[in-house]
Amino acid sequence: MATRDVIVALDLGTTGNRAIAFAHDGSVVAQAYRTLTQHYPQPGWVEHDPVELCRTALDALTEVVGAVGAASVRAIGIANQRETSVVWDRATGKPLCNAIVWQDRRTAGMCEALSGARGFVKAKTGLFIDPYFSATKIRWVLDKTDPDHARAKSGALAFGTPDTWVLWNLTKGRAHSTDPSNASRTMLFDIAALSWDAELLDLFGIPQEILPEVRDSDALAGYTDTALFGHPIPIAGMLGDQQAALFGQRGWDSDTVKATYGTGIFILVNTGEAVVSSDKLVSTVAWKTRQGVRYALEGSLFMGGASVQWLEENLGIIAGPAETAEAALRAGSNDGVYFVPAFQGLGSPYWAPDARALLIGLTRKANRDTVIRAALESMAYQVRDVVEEFTRSMGRPVKTLRVDGGATHNDFLMQFQADMLGISVVRARATETTALGVAGMAGISCGFWDEASFAEVLGADRTFGPAGDPKTQDRLYAGWQEAVRRSLGWARVVQ
DSSP states (O other): OOTTOEEEEEEEOSSEEEEEEEOTTSOEEEEEEEEOOOBOSSTTOOEEOHHHHHHHHHHHHHHHHHHHOGGGEEEEEEEEOTTOBEEEETTTOOBSSOEEOTTOOTTHHHHHHTGGGHHHHHHHHSOOSOTTSHHHHHHHHHHHHOTTOHHHHHTOEEEEOHHHHHHHHHTTTSOOEEOHHHHTTSSOEETTTTEEOHHHHHHHTOOGGGSOEEOOTTSOOEEOOHHHHSSOOEEEEEEEHHHHHHHHTTTTSTTOEEEEESSSEEEEEEEETSOOOOSSSEEEEEEEETTEEEEEEEEEESOSHHHHHHIIIIIOOOSSGGGHHHHHHHHOSOTTOEEEOOBTBBOTTTOBTTOOOEEEOOOTTOOHHHHHHHHHHHHHHHHHHHHHHHHHHHTSOOOEEEEESGGGGOHHHHHHHHHHHTSEEEEESOSOHHHHHHHHHHHHHHTSOOHHHHHHTOOEEEEEOOOSOHHHHHHHHHHHHHHHHHHTTHHHHTO
16 A cells, blocks of 8 residues: 555534545644634524535545545545534525534424423434434424425435535535434434334424435445546545544443543443443444444533633633633632533533523632633533443443543643543543544545554543542532532523
8 A cells, every 4th residue: 555545534523624634654644624604693593504514624625635636545534513404405406594503402492392202212212302413403494494395205305414415515416325323313313223213203294305325334425526636536434523533532342431522522432232221311323334333322512612612702801722721720729610501501411401501609709710710620520420420321430531622632621620530531642533533434444444553543642640639529519510400491581
C-alpha cells in the first residue's frame, strides 16, 4: 500500500462540519473545517439550513480531497449529529424546510400526548418518547408541509439525518441510506429486529416510503459522483457521532465507557450483544458490521461545551473557552453557586423537557469567575448523574472513564471530573476521536486497516486520577441534585 493512501472522515457536527484525512499510522495528513449557522426562530427551537449544511460539508471535503488527491483516498467515512432531521423532495433535491436539530424542543407537546405509549416505545426502540429523537420532528415537518401526507405516501419525499442527506448529495441522489446506529435514534427502529417497525410508524403517523434503507455500518453506501472530484470515491463507513467516538476509543469490548464533551456530552458503555434496559438511560445500537451487532447504554446531555459557548456569546464574560480553566482555579470553589444548563430541558437521566436553566446560590461575593466555575462544574455533575445510572443498570461499578472532545483540553475540568467520580479519567491522544472512529470503520471495511493495526493508532494522552476528598465531592454533588430539582417544571410555571 502506498504511503500516500488515506482514509477521509467527514464529521457532520452541530456547530460545524469537518473533514480529516488520516494516514495509515493515524496521523492527520490534511483537514478542513466550516462553521454551520445556528438558527433559533423561537424559544426552544433550533434549526440548520440543510443547503448550508451540505455546502459546508462539501467545501470541507473538497479542500481535503484537493490537498491529498482524489486517487489517494481509499474511502470516506461519515459520522453525524444523529437525530437532526431533514425532509426533502426526491425529484428536486430541495428541502421542505430547515432541518430540525437534535436540541430542538418544539414537539414536547406531541410527545406528551403520546405518553401512554412510553413502555411500548422503550421496549422496541430503547428510547424514551422525547423531542430529542427524530420521529416527532419528522411528523411536525410533514404536518406543516404535506398535511395529508399524500406526497410522503407516494414516495415523493425523503427523510434523513445529516449522514443520509449528505450521502444523497454526494452521490447525486443515487444512495438513500443510513446505518443501524443512526436508525436506532429515530423512535421508528426496532433495535432487536434491526428494522423499521410498522407499529411504530403507525403510532407516529409516518409513511415508511420516506425512510432510508438501513445498511450495515461498514457497508459500501455508494460512490461520490464523478463530477465532484473527477474520480469516484467509495463511502464505506457510516456511524452516529457518539458511536463513532466509542469505536475510536477502542470501545469494542463490553464495559468500555467513553464520554465525548462536545456541544452536548454523550456517555456510552458497550454492552456487547445484549440490549441492557434502563428506565433512565437510552439503549441503542453501537454498530452493526459483518462481524455482528453491538449495543450500548447511553446518557445524553444536551448542554456541555454549549454552556461555555453561552458564556461567551450570550453573556460576553469570556472571549473563548481557553480562559475558563484559569478563571475556575482563580475562583477556588463554587461558593455554593450552581448552574443547571437546562436551556432546552434536561436529558439523561431526568428526561425533563420542561426544565429550564438555573443559576442559584449567588451572593455578593459571587463574580465572573464563580459563574464560569459553576458552568464547568455542571458538566462534571451531569456526567456523574449518568455514570451512577450505568452502575445501577449494569450492577457493577464503572472503573475508568475514557474521554474525548474539545472540553477535555481543560485540565481543571478533567481533574474535577475525576474527583467527582472517584475514578480515573483517561484523555484520548486523538483530538478528533469521532472522526478517527468513523475513519476506522471505513478503513477496516475497505482493507486499509485491520482491527489490530487500527488499534495501534489509538492511545491515551493523559490520565487524571481522583485526588479530592470523597465526602466533599458527595456534598457538592448533593447541592447539584437540589439545584436540578428546583429547575424541573419551570417552563410550565412561566407559561
